[in-house]
Each structure stands twice: as structure tokens, then as C-alpha cells.
Amino acid sequence: xxxxxxxxxxxxxxxxxxxxxxxxxxxxxxxxxxxxxxxxxxxxxxxxxxxxxxxxxxxxxxxxxxxxxxxxxxxxxxxxxxxxxxxxxxxxxxxxxxxxxxxxxxxxxxxxxxxxxxxxxxxxxxxxxxxxxxxxxxxxxxxxxxxxxxxxxxxxxxxxxxxxxxxxxxxxxxxxxxxxxxxxxxxxxxxxxxxxxxxxxxxxxxxxxxxxxxxxxxxxxxxxxxxxxxxxxxxxxxxxxxxxxxxxxxxxxxxxxxxxxxxxxxxxxxxxxxxxxxxxxxxxxxxxxxxxxxxxxxxxxxxxxxxxxxxxxxxxxxxxxxxxxxxxxxxxxxxxxxxxxxxxxxxxxxxxxxxxxxxxxxxxxxxxxxxxxxxxxxxxxxxxxxxxxxxxxxxxxxxxxxxxxxxxxxxxxxxxxxxxxxxxxxxxxxxxxx
Ligand code: NAD
Numbered sequence: 001x002x003x004x005x006x007x008x009x010x011x012x013x014x015x016x017x018x019x020x021x022x023x024x025x026x027x028x029x030x031x032x033x034x035x036x037x038x039x040x041x042x043x044x045x046x047x048x049x050x051x052x053x054x055x056x057x058x059x060x061x062x063x064x065x066x067x068x069x070x071x072x073x074x075x076x077x078x079x080x081x082x083x084x085x086x087x088x089x090x091x092x093x094x095x096x097x098x099x100x101x102x103x104x105x106x107x108x109x110x111x112x113x114x115x116x117x118x119x120x121x122x123x124x125x126x127x128x129x130x131x132x133x134x135x136x137x138x139x140x141x142x143x144x145x146x147x148x149x150x151x152x153x154x155x156x157x158x159x160x161x162x163x164x165x166x167x168x169x170x171x172x173x174x175x176x177x178x179x180x181x182x183x184x185x186x187x188x189x190x191x192x193x194x195x196x197x198x199x200x201x202x203x204x205x206x207x208x209x210x211x212x213x214x215x216x217x218x219x220x221x222x223x224x225x226x227x228x229x230x231x232x233x234x235x236x237x238x239x240x241x242x243x244x245x246x247x248x249x250x251x252x253x254x255x256x257x258x259x260x261x262x263x264x265x266x267x268x269x270x271x272x273x274x275x276x277x278x279x280x281x282x283x284x285x286x287x288x289x290x291x292x293x294x295x296x297x298x299x300x301x302x303x304x305x306x307x308x309x310x311x312x313x314x315x316x317x318x319x320x321x322x323x324x325x326x327x328x329x330x331x332x333x334x335x336x337x338x339x340x341x342x343x344x345x346x347x348x349x350x351x352x353x354x355x356x357x358x359x360x361x362x363x364x365x366x367x368x369x370x371x372x373x374x375x376x377x378x379x380x381x382x383x384x385x386x387x388x389x390x391x392x393x394x395x396x397x398x399x400x401x402x403x404x405x406x407x408x409x410x411x412x413x414x415x416x417x418x419x420x421x422x423x424x425x426x427x428x429x430x431x432x433x434x
Contacts, residue, residue, distance in 0.1 A: 002175040004136075007164065011107050011134040014161035021104060021132045023082055027075060029129050029158070034071045036157045037064060037122070043149050044118055051117065051143040054239065055281035062238065063118040066396060070123050073398040073415055074130050081130070081419045089429070096431045102423040104132035105206075106182035111173055111196065113188045114140035114286055115242040115336075120210075121150055124185045125163070127413055131422030133183065134162055138176055141169040142286050174199075181205050183422060187244075188212075189334075190359075190407050208411030208421055210244070211404050212334045215361045217247030217391065218351065218377065220368035221255045227389065228367040229263035232340075233271055235365070235391025237318045240283040241338035245363040245392055248335050249324070251351050254344040261320060261342065265305050268318050276317055277308060284314040285337060291316065294337035297330040301341060326354060348373065352380045360384070360406030365391050384408050 019025050037044070041064060048059040082102055089098045108128045112121035121139050128135040137154070139147040144167075151165040158164075166172060177184075177199035184207040186196045193209045200207045217235075219228050236247050252260055272279045285291040291314050298307055298319060306319030316338050324330060324341035331341060345351045355361070364386040366377050374388055384404035385394050394400050395414075403412030413421050 002168070002172055004166070004176050004179050007136065007160070007166075008107065008179045008181075010161040011136070011164075014159070015104075015106050015134045020134060020162065023079060026082075026129055026132055027078060029163075030071050030075050030078070030126065032157050033122075033126070033129070034068060034075075036153050037068060037071075040149060040153050044146070047143075047145040047149045048118065050145045051114075052239065052242075052286060053282070053284040055283075058238065058281070058283070059118075063116055066119050067122040067126065069396075070126050070398065070414065070418070074126055074419070077416065078130050078419065081416055082132075093429065094431075096429050099428050099430060101426040101428060102131075102419070103426050105422065105424055106133060107180075108133045108135045108183040108185065108422065109176055109179075109181040110135055110137045111176075111184070111186045111188065112137065112139050113244075114142035115239060115244065117143040117146040118150070120187045124187070124208075124413060124418070127418030127422045128183075128185070129163070130419045133422055135164075136176065136181075137163070137165045138173055139165065139167060141167070183207065185413075185421070186210065193409070208403070208413065209409045210402075210411075210413075211362065211407065211409040212244050212336070213359055213362045213404065213408040214248040214331075214334050215245060215363035215365070215383070215386075216249060216251055216351075216355055217365040218251045218367065219253065219256065219260055220348070220366070220370065220373050221253040222370050222373075223256070223260075223367035224369070224389070225256060225260050225263045229260060229267040230270075231367075231389070231391045232365075233264055233267035233318070236340050237268065237271065237338050238392070240285060240316065241318075241340075242283070242286065242336055243392070245395055246336075247340070247363075247365055247391055248361075249331065249341045249343065252342055252344050254346050257342070257344050261304050261322065264320060264340075268305065272318065276306075277310070277315065282315070285316055286314075288314065290337070294335070294339060297321070297335065297337075297339050297341075300324060300328045300330050304342070306338075348376060352377070355381050360404070360408055362404045362408035363387075363392075363394075382406065384412075 048054040180203040187210040190211045301321040301324040304320040304322040306317040308317040321341045361383040364383040398415030401412035401417035
């Protein structure tokens with residue numbers, strides 16, 4: 001098995017020099033990363049086309065732009081975030097001051113998945129750099145062209161004792177996890193999240209787990225159906241449904257189901273054209289294994305729209321499955337593909353009970369203009385985060401910490417939260433004997 005002891009030792013020695021703590025060093029690194037991404041933009045886009053058939057437009061907006069915006073926001077605010085913060089001191093402690101010093105953890109390990117292989121590798125890296133840490137990044141083996149570009153980009157711009165990419169499969173991850181890190185940031189599936197947490201526990205390493213799950217999308221009787229359909233189609237079929245926060249399934253009030261499904265059909269056609277099989281820009285399923293897993297769902301319920309597949313190009317058409325029940329196999333685990341099952345409801349309380357009896361979702365979407373309905377659902381269901389009358393967009397705001405809860409993950413990041421995630425808050429009480 002591979003051994004990363006010497007790489008970790010090298011990074012530890014570099015961290016001890018103290019250079020990464022210097023605020024100018026961090027800002028320079030972020031500037032350099034920004035430039036490197038801009039310079040390599042064409043190659044990154046080509047890699048995403050090769051690995052997932054992402055179009056330039058989709059790849060830029062859902063991967064590169066998100067990382068560049070994260071860098072810019074961090075560059076604009078890092079100096080303020082990194083300052084020690086004076087807080088109040090209770091009277092019972094007498095004359096003293098209290099200060100919180102953010103300090104880097106030290107060595108960080110970032111493990112990334114394949115579905116947004118640039119964004120989900122580099123956005124956490126921005127947090128690690130901002131916090132003043134060294135980092136080892138392990139991208140997914142299922143998007144090898146992108147992983148190779150990431151390796152090149154980091155290698156050409158930073159010394160490996162500071163930032164480095166280690167490519168490889170599960171064994172590589174396992175070997176890396178044997179080493180002692182000071183923070184681990186994992187994005188991936190819930191089962192692998194458990195493996196990572198167990199490995200982290202051996203060294204008592206704190207960690208963030210950005211996991212998945214079945215994210216419900218609820219469309220209530222009063223919703224604006226045209227607007228809802230557009231947003232759901234965009235959110236569900238982006239990257240052929242291989243998005244952690246994609247609406248996993250639809251819960252639709254029975255009174256508006258037929259109308260909503262017709263609107264969805266029009267929205268999908270408007271997005272991808274009359275014959276999506278001929279749309280060269282529609283992403284493919286990542287591997288044949290995933291293709292086969294997803295294809296098996298297509299026999300469930302009744303196909304309202306879509307349903308065509310082509311294994312030779314790992315193509316699965318955006319598909320809406322009507323007449324699905326909670327007992328169908330497609331309702332068991334996260335779908336992570338362009339298949340949208342539909343379940344109807346009459347009473348909100350019924351769906352609240354069912355959702356809350358299942359693992360806590362990463363995201364939840366509500367389509368309704370009724371504030372009482374919105375508040376009931378937000379108040380009664382625990383989930384990572386979400387949107388009202390929109391899908392996915394909460395993920396792109398640097399002001400909204402992004403993460404799961406329970407089975408969908410722990411911890412969060414983006415914007416200031418990324419800095420905080422990758423920093424330890426060191427609390428100091430200061431007295432003077434004057
Ligand atoms: P995955 O868990 O299979 O793999 C993620 C990473 O972990 C890869 O780099 C992989 O090499 C590594 N890995 C796999 N098995 C491992 C093991 N046994 N020990 C150590 N490392 C291991 O996930 P994936 O298939 O790449 O991504 C899809 C999953 O990720 C979905 O469940 C999705 O919901 C989730 N996801 C979550 C977010 C989020 O931000 N919450 C974002 C994207 C994807």
C-alpha cells in the first residue's frame with residue numbers, strides 16, 4: 001500500500017516555519033490560485049467535457065465561476081476575518097480582557113467527489129488556504145482528466161510541502177487517512193463519510209462531512225407552477241441530475257399534479273430542445289456502473305416523460321416517473337441522476353411525518369407563496385439548507401453557510417464559514433497586575 005508519511009512530514013516541517021500563517025502569504029496564495037485557474041480555464045473546461053460531457057457554459061457557471069467568486073469574496077474579507085476579536089468579559093472575572101484568536105489547524109486533508117470535480121476540490125482548498133493551513137487534496141478517480149489538471153495547476157504554482165494533489169483510488173484515500181492530519185474535509189457519499197469519520201477518530205482529528213441524501217421538493221397547491229417547473233427542471237437536470245443538492249423527488253399537492261407535470265415537460269424541452277438525445281451539451285452519467293444503477297429505476301411507476309437511455313454514451317434522458325410510492329426502490333437511496341419520481345399528497349402533515357421519519361435531507365425546496373406553509377415546513381423538518389420558490393441557489397451565496405445535518409453531513413463552509421471551518425478559535429483571557 002502507498003505510504004504518505006514522508007509527504008506529511010514534509011508538510012509538517014513547512015507548516016512549522018510559520019509562513020502559512022502570514023496574512024500576506026495567504027492573500028498571495030489566493031491571488032496566485034485565482035490567476036492559475038484563469039490561465040488554465042480552457043484546459044479545465046476541456047477536462048470537464050471529457051470526464052462528464054459538461055458544456056462550456058454549464059462547466060463555467062457551476063464549477064469555475066463558483067470557485068473564482070469564493071476566492072474573490074475571501075480576498076476582499078480575509079484580513080478582517082483573521083483579526084483577533086475582543087469579546088466581553090463577565091464582571092465575575094474582575095478586570096480582564098477576552099480575545100479570540102483564529103489560528104490555523106495545521107495540516108489538512110481534502111477528499112473530493114467526481115460530480116463537480118473542480119468546485120468541490122478547490123472551494124474547500126480556498127478555505128484551507130484562507131485559514132493558513134497546508135493541504136493535501138485527493139480528487140476523485142472517476143474524473144481522471146480533471147484530476148490531472150488539478151495536479152498540474154497546483155504543482156506548477158505551489159511547493160508540495162505547502163499544497164499538493166494526490167491522485168488515486170480508494171486505496172490512496174485509505175493510505176492518506178492513516179496519517180495524522182489536523183483537519184479533514186470530506187465531500188462524498190454517506191457510507192464513505194462513515195469510513196472517513198472512523199479513520200479520523202483514530203487521531204481525534206476534527207472534520208467536516210459534506211454528504212448526500214434524498215432532498216425533497218415540495219410543490220404546494222398555491223404555487224406558481226410555471227416558475228416552479230422552470231426552477232425544478234434546472235435544478236434537477238443540471239449535470240444530468242448528478243448534483244448533491246438536486247431535488248431528489250417531488251411531493252406535489254394532488255390538486256395541481258397534472259398541471260405541474262405538463263409545465264415540467266415544457267420546461268425540460270425549453271432547456272434541452274425537442275429531442276434531448278441530439279443535444280450535444282447534455283452531460284453524461286459518470287460510469288457504466290452508475291448508468292446501470294440508474295437504469296434499473298426506469299421500470300418503476302409510469303414514465304410521464306423521458307425514459308430513453310443509450311449505454312454507448314452513458315446517456316439517460318431527463319425522466320419523470322409518475323405514480324411512485326414511498327415503497328418503490330427509487331425512494332430508498334439518493335438517486336443522483338436525471339430521474340424525478342413524483343408522489344402526491346393531500347395533507348402537509350402527512351409528508352412532514354414521512355420526511356421526518358427518514359434520514360435528514362441535505363436540501364429541501366418549497367414551492368408555495370403561503371408563509372404559513374413555508375414556516376410549517378421549515379419549522380418541522382430538519383435538513384441542511386434549501387430554498388423557497390427556487391432550487392440549488394442557496395449553495396452559491398457566500399453569506400449562507402452550506403452543509404448537511406445528521407446523515408447528510410456535519411459542519412459547513414462557503415464565505416466566512418469556510419475560514420472559520422479551517423481555523424481553530426483560540427480563546428484567551430488577559431489580565432494585567434497593574
Ligand atoms: P464517494 O463517497 O464514493 O467518493 C468520494 C471520495 O472518497 C473520492 O475521492 C473517493 O476516492 C473517496 N473514497 C471512496 N471510497 C472510499 C473509502 N472507502 N475510504 C476512503 N475514501 C474513499 O462519493 P462520490 O461517488 O464521488 O460522490 C457522490 C456522493 O457525494 C453523493 O452521495 C453526493 O450526494 C455526495 N456529494 C455531496 C456534496 C455535498 O456538498 N454535500 C457534494 C457533492 C457530492
